[in-house]
Amino acid sequence: MQTLEPILVEHPFFKDLEPRYLQLIIGCASNVRFDSGQFIFREGEKANQFYLLRQGKVALEVFSPERGAITLQTLGEGEVLGWSWLFPPYRWHFDARVLEPLRAIAFDGECLRTKCEEDHDLGYELVKRVAHIVIQRLQATRLQLLDIYGLHS
Amino acid sequence: MQIIDRNSLDILFDTLKRRGFNLVGPTIRDGAIVYDRLTSTADLPIGWTDEQNGGTYRLKKRADVAVFGYTVGPHSWKKLLYPSVQRLWRAKRDGENFQFITEDEEVSKFAFIGVRSCELHAIAIQDKVFINGKYIDPVYKLRRENVFIVTVNCGKASGTCFCVSMNTGPRATFGFDLALTEILEDNHHRFTVEVGTERGAEILREVPHREADEEEKAKVEDIVAKTARQMGRTLDTTDIKDLLYRNYEHPRWDEVASRCLTCGNCTLVCPTCFCTTVEDVTDLTGEHAERWRKWDSCFTMDFSYIHGGSIRSSSKARYRQWMTHKLATWIDQFGTSGCVGCGRCITWCPVAIDITEEVRAIRGKE
Amino acid sequence: MLPDLYRVQRVRQETHDTFTLELEPMSGGQQVAAKGVSFAAGQFNMLYIFGVGEVPISISGNPTPRKVRVSPPRFVHTTRAVGTVTKAMGKLKRGDVLGVRGPFGSHWPMEEAVGKDIVMVAGGIGLAPLRPALYQFLSQRENYNRIILLYGTRSPADILYRRELEQWRARFDLEVQVTVDQAMGAWHGNVGVVTTLIPRVSFDPLRTIALICGPEIMMRFTILELQKRGVGKENIFISMERNMKCAIGFCGHCQFGPTFICKDGPVFRYDRIQEWFGKREI
Structure with missing residues (x-):
């Protein structure tokens, strides 16, 4: 597990995280790989993972019977995937399908949640970081909804 | 002499x-x-x-x-x-x-x-x-x-x-x-x-x-x-450019807009207003075309139209454009005020909007 | 100001509602390709369709000739058919004649960018006015450090200059990232607004010149994102659009605060217009 530490420290999500917190959560982490076309998770499944993406590309999709798979967003290196593990009912809301072979660090959601409950300072630190990502995504989503390149006459 | x-x-x-x-x-x-x-x-x-x-x-x-x-x-x-x-x-x-x-x-x-x-x-x-x-x-x-x-x-x-x-x-x-x-x-x-x-x-x-x-x-x-x-009006021009630049969002613009008919009279009688539009026309045969230039007014919706809508769709924005241009942006554009104090815009405004009074109101409640 | 006559030399449909015209100057009814055209990246022309009207269209061709001291032979204009004139323009065929006044306006900061990283952010048809700058950067590649093009558009079908983008993407001395707002099925590229690309690319914010062109909302959020990365507002340049009739500062239509977009713009250094940029109904 010691080998994961340098990877975690370098990932933007954990930028400037205090080493003692890193030590607390490193036990929840593992190295994972996914191939193109593989689903990392599917809508409705139990959400118990949090991914720090290191390489490759993944699409968040929703499937419509008439229109097929609609991509909501693509994520890649330096970004994170999944926040449904943090809040009940711990279910994935969308599909995550790999577009380009993906390497990531996966955290066990339950493990992380337990650590956060035990140490609220860690919990606060982690929730702040997740909230930051959520806000960025929300802002980008609002822009996306505007259809700014469309004709509005 | x-x-x-x-x-x-x-x-x-x-x-x-x-x-x-x-x-x-x-x-x-x-x-x-x-x-x-x-x-x-x-x-x-x-x-x-x-x-x-x-x-x-x-x-x-x-x-x-x-x-x-x-x-x-x-x-x-x-x-x-x-x-x-x-x-x-x-x-x-x-x-x-x-x-x-x-x-x-x-x-x-x-x-x-x-x-x-x-x-x-x-x-x-x-x-x-x-x-x-x-x-x-x-x-x-x-x-x-x-x-x-x-x-x-x-x-x-x-x-x-x-x-x-x-x-x-x-x-x-x-x-x-x-x-x-x-x-x-x-x-x-x-x-x-x-x-x-x-x-x-x-x-x-x-x-x-x-x-x-x-x-x-x-x-x-x-x-x-x-x-x-005998001057019937006065206008305090102290710091006028910055005054208006500072006050793009002053509530007075809403007040004046509630009276302004956006008729464009002020721009037509103003001796310095210079805006124009062009019209491209053809005759019925389609063989002859002409371009005409006509006085235009920043008080029309068409004036600021770009595909999708007018930039200045509210009368507030249009009055603000006219007055701010006249008294403030003109100074940056041409090194002089665009207003010469002739008073025509006050006299010929059908609802008697008074540029000197508007400046006073903005200055008074900054 | 009288337009000059140009003949349509080539028409290319880019997407369902955009097309590119290549125009060659005429003289006395004859083409005079050798005469060539001259413009700076970022400038625009007024294009006149006989009897229909005249519209400002940015120039999207290459301002730098292949051979030294030879002007580029044609004006290249990419247009979206949205109004009466641009729709009529979309019906032009090879050999048709139109009127051209220009080029007008300011240009992209080619000199300021020397020795720096260049981040170009384009939204939708906003790629068209940026293309001449990219051509020029690439033709003098050694003068610049990193060159990054971030392009966002509505959907994969709306991607402009698709083949060229693919060629650019294959280059080792240019980073190109394309993203779309909505995608289905076969699209394997990025999905998300163009601003989400900014944190993903690497450049030196303190030695970067950013060039932005797209809808105003897109430009506002792009500026915000660039500023988050530490790019100074004096190093951000944007291209503005307003109603334009004369293109020479007489008609008054294109006023934006104290500026005339036609002669002071369309390209502005952001800090010089930031007081007006983002204010409502300016």
């Missing part, structure tokens, strides 16, 4: 006509003093004056025979220097090609009679827009070059005048060929004449005149000083 008698004014007119100038000046039409062709001094509004206030204009008989005893009306000289409707070119289809047809324009030489100091400033401002910048407008330039200007120092101010605030009058200091001041005393109706150009001196040589005495020179000062004291 020279003196000519009232009768010599006729000789001045004749001299200008003889030199090929078409005379244009104040004359009464439709209950207002407008600028139109003059054949003789008899066409001038002799013995008339005007009463002006916010949204109000009335002609009144004077008790005397003053020739220039009134202030400015709804017209300004821009209608002659920058016509409200102008064909820019014609084009003709020629097989699969087409050709542009231009004609060398013959423009008559105009002598502007009775130009006021504020109007000289307005012309100077339009000069900056049309001939002193990177691009030159040939229509304006051609007309401007041919104009002979006879100025009149104002003997009275109207209820909407504020040239003193704008530092543009009432006394003419530049931009004229000849400048008159009317002195009307019992049995002695005469004009002082100041010569502004060699061309003006040449014309004056053909008009009987004499040197003004000290008393007459002093009278000119008295007359313009008295007019300056």
Whole structure:
């Protein structure tokens, strides 16, 4: 597990995280790989993972019977995937399908949640970081909804 | 400074006509003093004056025979220097090609009679827009070059005048060929004449005149000083550019917008407003096309239209654009205010919106 | 100001509503390709369709000739058919004649960018006015450090200059990232607004010149994102659009605060117009 530490420290999500917190959560982490076309998770499944993406590309999709798979967003290196593990009912809301072979660090959601409950300072630190990502995504989503390149006459 | 008698004014007119100038000046039409062709001094509004206030204009008989005893009306000289409707070119289809047809324009030489100091400033401002910048407008330039200007120092101010605030009058200091001041005393109706150009001196040589005495020179000062004291309005221009730049979101814009009809009268009567639009037209055969330029107003929705909508869709935004342009952005654009304090926009606003009052309101509640 | 006559030399449909015209100058009914055209990256022309009207269209061709001291032979304009004139323009065929006035306006900061990283952010048809700058950067590649093009558009079908983008993406001396707002099925590229690309690319914010062109909302959020990365507002340049009739500062329509988009713009250094940029109904 010691080998994961340098990877975690370098990932933007954990930028400037205090080493003692890193030590607390490193036990929840593992190295994972996914191939193109593989689903990392599917809508409705139990959400118990949090991914720090290191390489490759993944699409968040929703499937419509008439229109097929609609991509909501693509994520890649330096970004994170999944926040449904943090809040009940711990279910994935969308599909995550790999577009380009993906390497990531996966955290066990339950493990992380337990650590956060035990140490609220860690919990606060982690929730702040997740909230930051959520806000960025929300802002980008609002822009996306505007259809700014469309004709509005 | 020279003196000519009232009768010599006729000789001045004749001299200008003889030199090929078409005379244009104040004359009464439709209950207002407008600028139109003059054949003789008899066409001038002799013995008339005007009463002006916010949204109000009335002609009144004077008790005397003053020739220039009134202030400015709804017209300004821009209608002659920058016509409200102008064909820019014609084009003709020629097989699969087409050709542009231009004609060398013959423009008559105009002598502007009775130009006021504020109007000289307005012309100077339009000069900056049309001939002193990177691009030159040939229509304006051609007309401007041919104009002979006879100025009149104002003997009275109207209820909407504020040239003193704008530092543009009432006394003419530049931009004229000849400048008159009317002195009307019992049995002695005469004009002082100041010569502004060699061309003006040449014309004056053909008009009987004499040197003004000290008393007459002093009278000119008295007359313009008295007019300056009569200003119906004032506008505090201190820091005006930054004041308006700071207050794009002032609640006053909403108040004025609730009254503004966005009719565009203010832009049409303003002697400096220069905005135009173009219309491209064809005849029924589709073989001939023309481009026309017409006065436009920033108060229309179309003015700021880009695909999808108008940038300034609220009347608040349009009034703000007009006033902020006039008093603030103009300074950055052309190094001068776009307002000369003539008061036309106040007089001719159907709901009496008063630019001086709007500035005061914004300044007062910053 | 009288337009000059140009003949349509080539028409290319780019997407369902955009097309590119290549125009060659004429003289006395004859083409005079040798005469060439001259413009700076970022400038625009007024294009006149006989009897229909005139519109400002940015120039999207290469301002730098292949051979030294030879002007590029044609004006290249990419247009979206949205109004009466641009729709009529979309019906032009090879050999048709139109009127051209220009080029007008300011240009992209080619000199300021020398020795720096360049981040170009384009939204939708906003790629068209940026293309001449990219051509020029690439033709003098050694003068610049990193060159990054971030391009966002509505959907994969709306991607402009698709083949060229693919060629650019294959280059080692240029980073190109394309993203779309909505995608389905076969699209394997990025999905998300163009601003989400900014944190993903690496450049030195303190030595970067950013060039942005797109809808105003897109430009506002792009500026925000660039500022988050530490790019100074004096190093951000944007291209503005307003109603335009004369293109030479007389008609008054294109006023934006104290500026005339036609002669002071369309390209502005952001800090010089930031007071007005983002204010409502300016």
